[in-house]
Amino acid sequence: MRRGTNSLEVKKLNRNRVFRYVNSLSETSMPDISAALDISGPTVLTIVKELKDAGVVAEVGELQSTGGRKAKAIAAVKDARCAIGVDITANHVGIAYTDLARKVLKHERIRKPFACEDVYFRELSEILRRFVEENRIPETKMEGVGISLPGIVDRQKNILTQSHILNIKDLSRERLADYIPYPCELLNDANAAAITEGVDFKDPESNMVYLSLSNSVGGAVIFADEMKSNDGIRSDYDGGAMYMGNNWRSGEFGHMVVHPEGKTCYCGKKGCLDAYCSALNLAQLENGDLKGFFQKLESGTGEYRRIWEEYMYDLAIVVDNLRMCFDCEVVLGGYVGNYMEPYIEQFRAIAAAKNIFGGSGAYVRVCRYREEASAFGAALYQIEKYISKI
Ligand SMILES: [Zn+2]
Incomplete structure (x- = not known):
C-alpha cells in the first residue's frame, strides 16, 4: 500500500479489491471474500451492499453448504x-x-x-x-x-x-x-x-514489452509494479502502469535501427525495423494478403522460407535489444504476431543466441489476443x- 494512505482511500481500495475479486469469479460468497482478501466480515458486508446499490454486484442464489448456514452467492453484474x-x-x-x-x-x-x-x-x-x-x-x-x-x-x-x-x-x-x-x-x-x-493478469507478476508487428511497427511498455502498487490490484493505465515517455513517444520500436544505412523507412531514416519487419513487407509478396504469405511459407516455398528467416533475424535484433533495455517478457503481437505461434521455438533459438546472459529465449512469447x-x-x-x- 502506498505511504500516507488515509482511511477513506483504504475504504476505496478495499471496495475496488472486492469488486475485482468478485468480477474474477463466476460466483463467490461474503465469507470467501473476507478470507481471500483479509478484510473483516462486517466491512465486506458494507462494501457488498454499496456495490449492490451501485448495480455492479448482485445476489444470485445460495452456495452449496459445507455445513452450517448456506452462504448467499454473490456475482458481478457483468453487463x-x-x-x-x-x-x-x-x-x-x-x-x-x-x-x-x-x-x-x-x-x-x-x-x-x-x-x-x-x-x-x-x-x-x-x-x-x-x-x-x-x-x-x-x-x-x-x-x-x-x-x-x-x-x-x-x-x-x-x-x-x-x-x-x-x-x-x-x-x-x-x-x-x-x-x-x-x-x-x-x-x-x-x-x-x-x-x-494484461487482461488475464489477476495479479500481474511480470513487466512486459509489447511489440506490434502490423502495417507499421510499434510497441508499448507495461510495468507490473505500477499495477501492483494499489495493494495488489491493477491501477488503470493512466496511473503509470503504461510507460508513455516525456512526449508520449515511448515504445516506437519500429524506428530502432537494425541495419545502419539500410532500407529507407517511411519516417525518412535509413535501416529502421519498420522497413524490414512491418507486416506489409510479407503481405506485399502476396498482393497484400498476409495469410497467403504464411500459407505459402507453410507449404514450403524455398524463397519464402529464406525471406521469413531474414525477417526473424532482423526482428531478433530488436527483441534482444528490448530484453537488454527492460529485462522482461517480450510479447510479439500485431498482424504478424498472430501467425507466429508455429515459429516461436525457432525464433526463441535465434533470440537466445544473441543474449549475453544465456537462457532459452523463453522470455519471448506470442500475443494471446489475435483478432481486433x-x-x-x-x-x-x-x-x-x-x-x-x-
Ligand atoms: Zn523509421
Missing part, C-alpha cells in the same frame, strides 16, 4: 457497463465491444480508407450507430468509446499529434466527439493492443477506467 473500441487504420475500421467481464463480445472489420474529412467521420459515426443497433447494446450502459490510431497520441490532451500512416498532423477528441455520441478517448494503436495482453486487438484494447481501456473508479 452493468459496456464499452466499444474503434481501431482506425489507413484502409480499415476495426470495431469491438466488451463489458465488465472483459471478453470480446463482438468484433468486426470494415474496409474504409481513411480521409480526414467530414464524410469519413460521418461514415464512421454510421458504422458505430449500426454496430450498437445490431448488437443491441444498451446506450444507458455505455461507458464510452476508445479510439485507437496509428500515431503519437498525447493522452493528456487527447490529441493525435502525428501520424505518418494516416498522413495527418493532428486530430483531436473534440473533432471526433462531433460524430460520436459517447465519451471518447484516443489511444495509440500498439498501446491499445498491449492492454489486451487494438479495437478490443481501446474498449478495455474504457472498462478499466470505469472499474478503477468503483
Whole structure:
C-alpha cells in the first residue's frame, strides 16, 4: 500500500479489491471474500451492499453448504457497463465491444480508407450507430468509446499529434466527439493492443514489452509494479502502469535501427525495423494478403522460407535489444504476431543466441489476443477506467 494512505482511500481500495475479486469469479460468497482478501466480515458486508446499490454486484442464489448456514452467492453484474473500441487504420475500421467481464463480445472489420474529412467521420459515426443497433447494446450502459490510431497520441490532451500512416498532423477528441455520441478517448494503436495482453493478469507478476508487428511497427511498455502498487490490484493505465515517455513517444520500436544505412523507412531514416519487419513487407509478396504469405511459407516455398528467416533475424535484433533495455517478457503481437505461434521455438533459438546472459529465449512469447486487438484494447481501456473508479 502506498505511504500516507488515509482511511477513506483504504475504504476505496478495499471496495475496488472486492469488486475485482468478485468480477474474477463466476460466483463467490461474503465469507470467501473476507478470507481471500483479509478484510473483516462486517466491512465486506458494507462494501457488498454499496456495490449492490451501485448495480455492479448482485445476489444470485445460495452456495452449496459445507455445513452450517448456506452462504448467499454473490456475482458481478457483468453487463452493468459496456464499452466499444474503434481501431482506425489507413484502409480499415476495426470495431469491438466488451463489458465488465472483459471478453470480446463482438468484433468486426470494415474496409474504409481513411480521409480526414467530414464524410469519413460521418461514415464512421454510421458504422458505430449500426454496430450498437445490431448488437443491441444498451446506450444507458455505455461507458464510452476508445479510439485507437496509428500515431503519437498525447493522452493528456487527447490529441493525435502525428501520424505518418494516416498522413495527418493532428486530430483531436473534440473533432471526433462531433460524430460520436459517447465519451471518447484516443489511444495509440500498439498501446491499445498491449492492454489486451494484461487482461488475464489477476495479479500481474511480470513487466512486459509489447511489440506490434502490423502495417507499421510499434510497441508499448507495461510495468507490473505500477499495477501492483494499489495493494495488489491493477491501477488503470493512466496511473503509470503504461510507460508513455516525456512526449508520449515511448515504445516506437519500429524506428530502432537494425541495419545502419539500410532500407529507407517511411519516417525518412535509413535501416529502421519498420522497413524490414512491418507486416506489409510479407503481405506485399502476396498482393497484400498476409495469410497467403504464411500459407505459402507453410507449404514450403524455398524463397519464402529464406525471406521469413531474414525477417526473424532482423526482428531478433530488436527483441534482444528490448530484453537488454527492460529485462522482461517480450510479447510479439500485431498482424504478424498472430501467425507466429508455429515459429516461436525457432525464433526463441535465434533470440537466445544473441543474449549475453544465456537462457532459452523463453522470455519471448506470442500475443494471446489475435483478432481486433487494438479495437478490443481501446474498449478495455474504457472498462478499466470505469472499474478503477468503483
Ligand atoms: Zn523509421
